Amino acid sequence: ARLKDRTGSAWPLARLLVSRFPDRDDRRRAIRWGATLSAVPTTRMEYAVLLQSETQGTGKTTLTSIMAALVGEENVSRPNESILTEGNFNGHFAKKRLVIVDEIYSGHSRKTYNRLKSPITDKRLRVNEKYQPEYEIDNFAHFIFSSNDLIAMLIDNTDRRFFIPRMSETKLPPAFWRGFYAWLHGDGFGIVQRCAR
Numbered sequence: 001a002r003l004k005d006r007t008g009s010a011w012p013l014a015r016l017l018v019s020r021f022p023d024r025d026d027r028r029r030a031i032r033w034g035a036t037l038s039a040v041p042t043t044r045m046e047y048a049v050l051l052q053s054e055t056q057g058t059g060k061t062t063l064t065s066i067m068a069a070l071v072g073e074e075n076v077s078r079p080n081e082s083i084l085t086e087g088n089f090n091g092h093f094a095k096k097r098l099v100i101v102d103e104i105y106s107g108h109s110r111k112t113y114n115r116l117k118s119p120i121t122d123k124r125l126r127v128n129e130k131y132q133p134e135y136e137i138d139n140f141a142h143f144i145f146s147s148n149d150l151i152a153m154l155i156d157n158t159d160r161r162f163f164i165p166r167m168s169e170t171k172l173p174p175a176f177w178r179g180f181y182a183w184l185h186g187d188g189f190g191i192v193q194r195c196a197r
Helices: 011-020 024-039 060-071 081-086 111-121 174-196
Strands: 048-052 098-101 124-127 135-138 142-147
Touching (some): 011 174, 024 174, 048 060, 060 098, 060 174, 081 111
Parallel strands (some): 048 142
């Protein structure tokens, strides 16, 4: 079911974003990326987001889950790193708006990075699915990666395909998360969607 816009305060989300992205420019860019993905489906951003922090439990999974809800789970693919790096098929990119890859740790190899360049930027996607003839379609996929390794991927310093915001390593207290999830699963998702529009 599609989310319905809700009125109400977005303060819980604002507090989360300010605490997770301490750099104001990074925070604004992250918000703009998420709002565009949610509210302007005709715009394809030709760069991926890589959320990385060494500390577990800093909110990376929560942020990707919010984005998945905004585009609709039916429009989301969640391949693991080995499928991206070793797999021969790429149907998980086809007809999806958001590709979420949790726990990426390929900093020792350029293989994942090299295989992702085209899907992140190309307007057309050549799809190779098991037991199917190859076909070509318009590429609508956007990518979010997350990692607890500060060298999650070997990326060239000049590469503009990746936005890597600086994330806080400080954990938020359990009381914050209890309140945040109560808000999110109340009217929060609808409030976030309205703010994105």
